[in-house]
Amino acid sequence: MRVLYFAWVKEKTGVAAEDIELPANVETVSDLMDWLRTRGPEFENAFRQSDVIRAAIDQAHVRPDAPLAGAREIAFFPPVTGG
Amino acid sequence: MRVLYFAWVKEKTGVAAEDIELPANVETVSDLMDWLRTRGPEFENAFRQSDVIRAAIDQAHVRPDAPLAGAREIAFFPPVTGG
Amino acid sequence: MIRIQEADFDIGAELSALTAARADIGAVVTFTGQVRGQADGGPLTELRIEHYPGMTERELERVEQEAKERFGLQASLIVHRHGALKPGDNIVLVIAASRHRDAAFDAARFMMDSLKSRAPFWKCEKGPGGDRWVEAKADDDIARTRWHKKDAAE
Amino acid sequence: MIRIQEADFDIGAELSALTAARADIGAVVTFTGQVRGQADGGPLTELRIEHYPGMTERELERVEQEAKERFGLQASLIVHRHGALKPGDNIVLVIAASRHRDAAFDAARFMMDSLKSRAPFWKCEKGPGGDRWVEAKADDDIARTRWHKKDAAE
Numbered sequence: 001m002r003v004l005y006f007a008w009v010k011e012k013t014g015v016a017a018e019d020i021e022l023p024a025n026v027e028t029v030s031d032l033m034d035w036l037r038t039r040g041p042e043f044e045n046a047f048r049q050s051d052v053i054r055a056a057i058d059q060a061h062v063r064p065d066a067p068l069a070g071a072r073e074i075a076f077f078p079p080v081t082g083g
Numbered sequence: 084m085r086v087l088y089f090a091w092v093k094e095k096t097g098v099a100a101e102d103i104e105l106p107a108n109v110e111t112v113s114d115l116m117d118w119l120r121t122r123g124p125e126f127e128n129a130f131r132q133s134d135v136i137r138a139a140i141d142q143a144h145v146r147p148d149a150p151l152a153g154a155r156e157i158a159f160f161p162p163v164t165g166g
Numbered sequence: 167m168i169r170i171q172e173a174d175f176d177i178g179a180e181l182s183a184l185t186a187a188r189a190d191i192g193a194v195v196t197f198t199g200q201v202r203g204q205a206d207g208g209p210l211t212e213l214r215i216e217h218y219p220g221m222t223e224r225e226l227e228r229v230e231q232e233a234k235e236r237f238g239l240q241a242s243l244i245v246h247r248h249g250a251l252k253p254g255d256n257i258v259l260v261i262a263a264s265r266h267r268d269a270a271f272d273a274a275r276f277m278m279d280s281l282k283s284r285a286p287f288w289k290c291e292k293g294p295g296g297d298r299w300v301e302a303k304a305d306d307d308i309a310r311t312r313w314h315k316k317d318a319a320e
Numbered sequence: 321m322i323r324i325q326e327a328d329f330d331i332g333a334e335l336s337a338l339t340a341a342r343a344d345i346g347a348v349v350t351f352t353g354q355v356r357g358q359a360d361g362g363p364l365t366e367l368r369i370e371h372y373p374g375m376t377e378r379e380l381e382r383v384e385q386e387a388k389e390r391f392g393l394q395a396s397l398i399v400h401r402h403g404a405l406k407p408g409d410n411i412v413l414v415i416a417a418s419r420h421r422d423a424a425f426d427a428a429r430f431m432m433d434s435l436k437s438r439a440p441f442w443k444c445e446k447g448p449g450g451d452r453w454v455e456a457k458a459d460d461d462i463a464r465t466r467w468h469k470k471d472a473a474e
Contacts, residue, residue, distance in 0.1 A: 059374050077442065078456070082435060083353055166246075186408070195352075
């Protein structure tokens with residue numbers, strides 16, 4: 001699955017985009033954030049305040065309990081600040 | 084006193100502006116409308132629905148009970164429709 | 167600033183003159199009123215706008231001043247045309263510029279609502295059925311009272 | 321129509337293209353957001369705007385479509401810039417054109433409120449104190465809920 005990071009989530013992880021093979025027990029957006037935190041200090045730091053991080057699956061906003069099944073692309077980012 | 088008429092009030096009276104010497108018993112805007120109605124069929128027709136006619140004294144909106152004392156200019160017109 | 171004129175106005179040029187590259191402005195709202203070919207009273211070939219020179223300027227200045235005091239604008243403009251206009255022509259332009267968007271939206275709407283109920287302009291629609299003086303809408307008086315209620319609430 | 325671009329936009333030209341001489345339009349509201357030199361977090365020398373290509377287009381199209389359905393617009397436009405901007409530069413332009421003024425004002429405000437809470441843009445302010453990612457304002461979520469309440473009331 002394609003995973004994208006934006007704004008300070010990208011700065012903290014040091015990664016803009018990557019392809020990930022999901023572990024079997026990672027079923028929701030929230031599960032994925034928990035798993036990402038285990039991937040080293042940058043990811044631990046980026047996803048520490050996971051309640052302020054927003055997500056989109058296939059370019060549509062989703063909540064943390066959204067299932068990942070069938071998703072091609074998931075993005076993590078801070079609350080949006082356009083306009 | 085200078086008296087001005089606008090829009091359909093002007094069309095009905097056939098007068099855009101005139102100078103009038105006020106009779107002694109004409110003290111308010113409402114009195115003046117009553118007196119104007121006595122000046123012939125055009126004025127009678129123009130001021131028949133005097134409740135829809137608005138007035139301004141010295142270029143500021145006033146109500147029918149506003150006194151005329153000290154006024155230099157009075158205008159009669161329909162409700163405004165700009166914008 | 168306020169202006170009453172027969173000539174058309176150029177919205178882009180007015181905006182540039184007022185707000186371009188001003189780093190103290192965060193939000194700019196413009197309202198433009200245009201002549202519709204299908205008026206509420208039927209098809210329209212010409213719209214003639216009459217006004218009360220002198221009083222019109224005073225009323226528009228008062229409207230603009232009230233908006234400035236109430237919403238803390240960085241810049242503002244009201245331009246209103248008079249004379250003979252055609253369908254598609256511009257009638258009125260209001261611009262409100264402020265730090266944040268709520269003030270700009272509120273101020274532009276306030277200026278339009280106030281202008282509609284106070285500025286001495288009168289519209290006469292010319293169409294196949296003859297000339298028809300536009301009647302004031304009860305809606306416009308109601309629109310004006312939006313702001314009275316806010317007075318009381320503040 | 322929606323557009324996302326690095327280049328500046330010309331408000332007058334956008335307005336002309338969309339609404340000039342259209343006799344079915346009576347009211348046009350534009351909103352322009354500009355970069356302020358004094359941001360909420362302090363003085364600002366550059367504003368960098370990042371976005372999520374693909375999703376941004378989708379979200380802006382959805383915002384515009386919702387505004388059209390809800391307010392019955394005759395024409396509309398959303399243009400949002402990204403990249404490195406300076407104080408005084410334009411950020412965003414929203415245009416709503418309708419028959420009557422209330423719909424144009426409501427639609428422009430609705431598009432701005434919706435865009436602020438949904439479109440995936442992020443602002444980073446560069447100033448003497450370094451870089452600072454702008455935080456979302458609770459106000460903007462509250463502004464968005466104005467329209468939910470109206471949903472329920474209608």
